[in-house]
Amino acid sequence: MKTHNISKTMDQFKHLHEKVKEPLKKFGITKPTPIQRRAIPPVLKGKNSLLVAPTGTGKTEAALLPIFSQYVEKDTENGIKIIYIAPLRALNRDMLDRLQRWEEHLDLDIQVRHGDTTQYQRRQQALHPPDILITTPETMQAILPGSRMKEHLKSVRWVIVDEVHELAESKRGTQLSLGLERVFRLAGDFQRVGLSATVGDMEKMSRFLVGPEREVEIVNASSTEEMSIWVESPMPTESDAELSDDLNADPSTIARIRRIRDLIDEHESSLTFVNTREASEILGSRLKFWDSDFPVSVHHGSLSKDYRISSEDEFRKGGVKSIICTSSMELGIDIGNIDFVIQYMSPRQVKRLIQRVGRSGHKIREASEGVVIAADPDDVIEAGMIAERVVSDWLEPTDIHEKSLDVLAHQIVGFTLDGVSDPEKIFEFVSRAYPYRNFPSEEFFEVVEQLQDQGVLWRDDGEISRGKRSWKYYYTTLSMIPDIKNFQIEDMVTGQSIGTLDEEFVIDKAEPGVTFICQGEAWQVVEIEDDKVRVEPIDDPYGAIPAWEGELIPVDSKIAEKSGIFRKHVKNALADGEDKDGILEDLESRYPVEKDALEWSLNYLEDQDEEAYIPTDDGLLIETYKDFAVLHVPLGTNGNRTMGQILSALLTTRLGASVRIKTDPYRIAFRFPDKPDPELIETTLRDLEPDYIEPLLEKILKKSSVFRWRLLHVAKKFGAIEKDADYSKISGDRLVEAYQDTPLWTEAEREVRLEKLNVPVVKKLLESLENDEIEIETISRGYNQGPTPIGLPILNELAASGELVVPERAEREILKALKRRLKNEQIKLLCLNCLDWSTLTRVRRLDEKPECGNCGARLLGLTPKRGREVRKLLEKERREEKLDDEEKHRIKRFKDTANMIITHGKKAITAMAGRGIGPTTASRILRKQPETEDDFYREILDAERQYARTHGFWD
Incomplete structure (x- = not known):
C-alpha cells in the first residue's frame, strides 16, 4: 500500500481527458485543490483509492473528474456504470444538483434512487438505466435482487463511497461492505474510491472500503496545521443577570448565549454545533426569544426534510447567518462558504471537533477557524484536552462493527435472492469483505441454521434456497438503523421539555410513580399521554432507574x-x-x-x-x-x-x-x-x-x-x-x-x-x-x-448558572424554577367595568394591584389569550339577551376570576397561571393563607400535581 503525501503544487488537470477539461473551463475551475492534485493521478490509473481531506475541499471532484475521463474513453455498454453512494438522502440531492451540469457536456444520464423515488421513476430506471446512479446504502440493497436492475448492475465499473468514515463505524457500513461484494459478484472487479474526513486509522478505513486482499492507495490531504481552535467560557455580567428573567435562563447561560450571538454577528456565515437535538432547539429558541429577527435557523435529523432544505437554502442566500445544528451538518452537504464554526460545549471527541471546524475556511483557502464555548470547569478541561489533541494529530481509533451477525443474516438471504444457493460460495464472498475477513465458517453456518429455524430460508442437500418469507424479511429489514420511537419528557414544574425517553424505557419501566435519571437529575413520572411523559423533579439525585442516553457522544x-x-x-x-x-x-x-x-x-x-x-x-x-x-x-x-x-x-x-x-x-x-x-x-x-x-x-x-x-x-x-x-x-x-x-x-x-x-x-x-x-x-x-x-x-448535573444542587436543597430549586415559570406565563386581562380595555402581558410585569388602562377600575378578569368570546358574552349579557347554560357558566367563571383579582391582586393571577388551576382551586390555595412565599408556591405545585394525575379521568 502506498501513501501519497504533500507534493509540490502542479496543475494535474492536464492529465484529464479533453472532454472533461473543456467543461471545467466553462465552470470557471482553473486550478485544482490540494486533494485534487494528489488524487487525480492514481484514480485516473484505475487504482482503488481512499481520499482523505476536510469537507469542502473538493474531494468529490477529485474522485469524479478522473473517473469521468476514464468513462468517456471506455464507455461502450448499456447499464449503470458509476454508482455514487452517500449515507444521507440530503447528500444524494446535493450530489444530483452538483452533477447535473455535466450531463450535456459528457452525454451522461444521472439519476437519484432512494426511499422518496416514485414508483414511476423506479420503473423508468429499470427500463432505461442511468449512466450514474446516486443512492444510499439501503437503497442499493433494495435494488440488488431486482431482475432488471441486477442486469444493469453488471455494467458497473466505478463505485464512489462518500463519507466513508461515517459509514464505517455503523452497521450500515458493515452491510454496505457485503453489498459491494454482491455487486462484485455481478460486475466483476470495479474501481472503488472512498471519500473520508480525517480519521485516526487510514489504513483500516481503506481496507474497510476495498476488503483485505485488494490493492488500495491512500491519498491524504488532511492537515490540522492550518486549523485555529480555542476554548473559552465567558463569565456573566450584570447585564446578563438583568436579562436572565426575560430569557428564562440563569446569568451564566445568558453569558454563553450572548457570546455565541456576538460571534455570529462578527462573521459572515457560521455553523453553531451542539451535541444533541434538544440542545439545538433550546439554543435556537433562546436566541430567537432574545431577538425574533436574529438570522439563525435550527437543523437536525428530527426536523422535516422541507424545513431542513429551506434552512440550507436560506443559509446559501445569506438570509441566515448561522445554522444551529447537530451532526446533521458534519457531513458534506453543500451550503456555501463558511468562515467560522462555534461548538457549544465540549465536542467530546477529537475527530468530531476536527470535522466540524474543518467545515470552515474554504472560500479562499484560508485556515479553518472555530471556538468551543464550554459550560463548566470540567467542560473547559475536557474541551481543552480535545483541542490540544487536534494540534498533536491524535484521533480516536475507528471502531468497525466486525462479524455483525444480524447484518450477515440479512445478506445471506440477499445472496439467495440474487440466485446463489451454494452456502460455501456465499461464505467466500462474505470473507472478501473486511469486517468478515477472519469470520469462522462454523459461526456462518450457525446463522444459516438460525434462519432455517425461523423459516426464512430452506436448506436441502447442502444448498440453501429462499422461501415465501425471504422476500418480506429482506425488504422489511433493509435498514440497520433501529426503529425507535421517542417520548418527550416534560417538566410539569417549568413546562419545559427536558429530553426524551426511548420506546423501550417507556413501555418497560415508565409508569406513574416510577423515578428515573435524565440530564443528571431525578424525576418522577406523573402521567403518560400520547408521546409525552410528564414528570416532576424529586429530592433524589439518582432515582430508581437510569434513563437511556442514546445520543450522548462517548468520551474516549x-x-x-x-x-x-x-x-x-x-x-x-x-x-x-x-x-x-x-x-x-x-x-x-x-x-x-x-x-x-x-x-x-x-x-x-x-x-x-x-x-x-x-x-x-x-x-x-x-x-x-x-x-x-x-x-x-x-x-x-x-x-x-x-x-x-x-x-x-x-x-x-x-x-x-x-x-x-x-x-x-x-x-x-x-x-x-x-x-x-x-x-x-x-x-x-x-x-x-x-x-x-x-x-x-x-x-x-x-x-x-x-x-x-x-x-x-x-x-x-x-x-x-x-x-x-x-x-x-x-x-x-x-x-x-x-x-x-x-x-x-x-x-x-x-x-x-x-x-x-x-x-x-x-x-x-x-x-x-x-x-x-x-x-x-x-x-x-x-x-x-x-x-x-x-x-x-x-x-447533580451542573446547573447552567454554575450553582450546584445538593439533595437537601432540591425543593428550593424546584420552587425557584416554578416561580420563574409562573412569572413568565403570558396572561390576558379584560376590564369588566368598561369592556373597552384588555392587555396581553406576562405575570411579572403586572402591578401588585392591577388597574384598567382605560377607566382605572380594578375589576379585571382573566380571559383566554386568543379570541374575543368572553367580551362578546358580556356585551350580550348587558343587552339582556338570552344566554344558554354554557354561556352563563363561562361568564360566571370570568367574574369569579375578577373577584379573585380585586381581592388578592397579582397573587391571584399568579395562582391561576398554574397549569390546570382555575378560580376555584386558586381560591382554595389563597384561603389557606400560606405563611411564606415558598408555602404559596408549594400549594400551587401540589395543585398542578393533582391536576396532572387526575385530569385524564375527568368527564
Whole structure:
C-alpha cells in the first residue's frame, strides 16, 4: 500500500481527458485543490483509492473528474456504470444538483434512487438505466435482487463511497461492505474510491472500503496545521443577570448565549454545533426569544426534510447567518462558504471537533477557524484536552462493527435472492469483505441454521434456497438503523421539555410513580399521554432507574486520561507553592484555552485541593456523603460504565441490597441503602482481579436493560420478531430465555461490548492497582460539608448558572424554577367595568394591584389569550339577551376570576397561571393563607400535581 503525501503544487488537470477539461473551463475551475492534485493521478490509473481531506475541499471532484475521463474513453455498454453512494438522502440531492451540469457536456444520464423515488421513476430506471446512479446504502440493497436492475448492475465499473468514515463505524457500513461484494459478484472487479474526513486509522478505513486482499492507495490531504481552535467560557455580567428573567435562563447561560450571538454577528456565515437535538432547539429558541429577527435557523435529523432544505437554502442566500445544528451538518452537504464554526460545549471527541471546524475556511483557502464555548470547569478541561489533541494529530481509533451477525443474516438471504444457493460460495464472498475477513465458517453456518429455524430460508442437500418469507424479511429489514420511537419528557414544574425517553424505557419501566435519571437529575413520572411523559423533579439525585442516553457522544479513555494529567499538573503546581498567575501562564502555554476559562478551572481545582484531594490519572479518590459515594477514576465514558456496572454488582452482592450507579467519563457515583464505608469500595476495587471481569460481565449483561434492548432489535433484524410487533407485549425475561446461546444473543452482546463497554481499559487499571502504580485516597464527608467540588457534578448535573444542587436543597430549586415559570406565563386581562380595555402581558410585569388602562377600575378578569368570546358574552349579557347554560357558566367563571383579582391582586393571577388551576382551586390555595412565599408556591405545585394525575379521568 502506498501513501501519497504533500507534493509540490502542479496543475494535474492536464492529465484529464479533453472532454472533461473543456467543461471545467466553462465552470470557471482553473486550478485544482490540494486533494485534487494528489488524487487525480492514481484514480485516473484505475487504482482503488481512499481520499482523505476536510469537507469542502473538493474531494468529490477529485474522485469524479478522473473517473469521468476514464468513462468517456471506455464507455461502450448499456447499464449503470458509476454508482455514487452517500449515507444521507440530503447528500444524494446535493450530489444530483452538483452533477447535473455535466450531463450535456459528457452525454451522461444521472439519476437519484432512494426511499422518496416514485414508483414511476423506479420503473423508468429499470427500463432505461442511468449512466450514474446516486443512492444510499439501503437503497442499493433494495435494488440488488431486482431482475432488471441486477442486469444493469453488471455494467458497473466505478463505485464512489462518500463519507466513508461515517459509514464505517455503523452497521450500515458493515452491510454496505457485503453489498459491494454482491455487486462484485455481478460486475466483476470495479474501481472503488472512498471519500473520508480525517480519521485516526487510514489504513483500516481503506481496507474497510476495498476488503483485505485488494490493492488500495491512500491519498491524504488532511492537515490540522492550518486549523485555529480555542476554548473559552465567558463569565456573566450584570447585564446578563438583568436579562436572565426575560430569557428564562440563569446569568451564566445568558453569558454563553450572548457570546455565541456576538460571534455570529462578527462573521459572515457560521455553523453553531451542539451535541444533541434538544440542545439545538433550546439554543435556537433562546436566541430567537432574545431577538425574533436574529438570522439563525435550527437543523437536525428530527426536523422535516422541507424545513431542513429551506434552512440550507436560506443559509446559501445569506438570509441566515448561522445554522444551529447537530451532526446533521458534519457531513458534506453543500451550503456555501463558511468562515467560522462555534461548538457549544465540549465536542467530546477529537475527530468530531476536527470535522466540524474543518467545515470552515474554504472560500479562499484560508485556515479553518472555530471556538468551543464550554459550560463548566470540567467542560473547559475536557474541551481543552480535545483541542490540544487536534494540534498533536491524535484521533480516536475507528471502531468497525466486525462479524455483525444480524447484518450477515440479512445478506445471506440477499445472496439467495440474487440466485446463489451454494452456502460455501456465499461464505467466500462474505470473507472478501473486511469486517468478515477472519469470520469462522462454523459461526456462518450457525446463522444459516438460525434462519432455517425461523423459516426464512430452506436448506436441502447442502444448498440453501429462499422461501415465501425471504422476500418480506429482506425488504422489511433493509435498514440497520433501529426503529425507535421517542417520548418527550416534560417538566410539569417549568413546562419545559427536558429530553426524551426511548420506546423501550417507556413501555418497560415508565409508569406513574416510577423515578428515573435524565440530564443528571431525578424525576418522577406523573402521567403518560400520547408521546409525552410528564414528570416532576424529586429530592433524589439518582432515582430508581437510569434513563437511556442514546445520543450522548462517548468520551474516549485517552481524553479522560489527559484530563487526569491536566489535574495532576495543577495539583503538583499547587503543592509546590506556585502562585496563581504563574500556573495560569504555564497552562496558557500548554493548552489552547482562553485565560478566564482556565482560571475558572484552576479555581475549581484549588477549591478541591483545599477541601480534599485532587483525583488524577494515577491517583483515585473515593468520597462518601450521606448515602452516596463517588469513585473518581478517568476511564472515559465506556470504561467507567463497565467499571461501574461491575462494582455495583459486587457491592450489591456484599451488602445484600441494591446499589445504584451513575457514571460519566471521570466519575462513578453510587447510591447505597445506608451511609457507605469508603473502605468497602476500596477493598472491593482492590480485590477485583483482571481475570474476574469476563465472567462477571456475562452475568451482569443479561440482566441489564441495555442488553435486553439490543437483543430486542437484533431479534427484529434477524426476522425472529416482526418489525411491527407490539413491544408492550414482549417480556424482557422471555426474550432472554428464548434467545440465549443463539446467534441473536452473540450479536447483541457483541454490539453492547463494542458501543457501550471498554473492557481493556478496566483490566489495565486493575493491573496498575496490582502493581501499586496507582494510589487511592478515601474521604468521608460530613452532612454539613456536602460532596467535594469535583464530586458535585455527578450527584447533580451542573446547573447552567454554575450553582450546584445538593439533595437537601432540591425543593428550593424546584420552587425557584416554578416561580420563574409562573412569572413568565403570558396572561390576558379584560376590564369588566368598561369592556373597552384588555392587555396581553406576562405575570411579572403586572402591578401588585392591577388597574384598567382605560377607566382605572380594578375589576379585571382573566380571559383566554386568543379570541374575543368572553367580551362578546358580556356585551350580550348587558343587552339582556338570552344566554344558554354554557354561556352563563363561562361568564360566571370570568367574574369569579375578577373577584379573585380585586381581592388578592397579582397573587391571584399568579395562582391561576398554574397549569390546570382555575378560580376555584386558586381560591382554595389563597384561603389557606400560606405563611411564606415558598408555602404559596408549594400549594400551587401540589395543585398542578393533582391536576396532572387526575385530569385524564375527568368527564
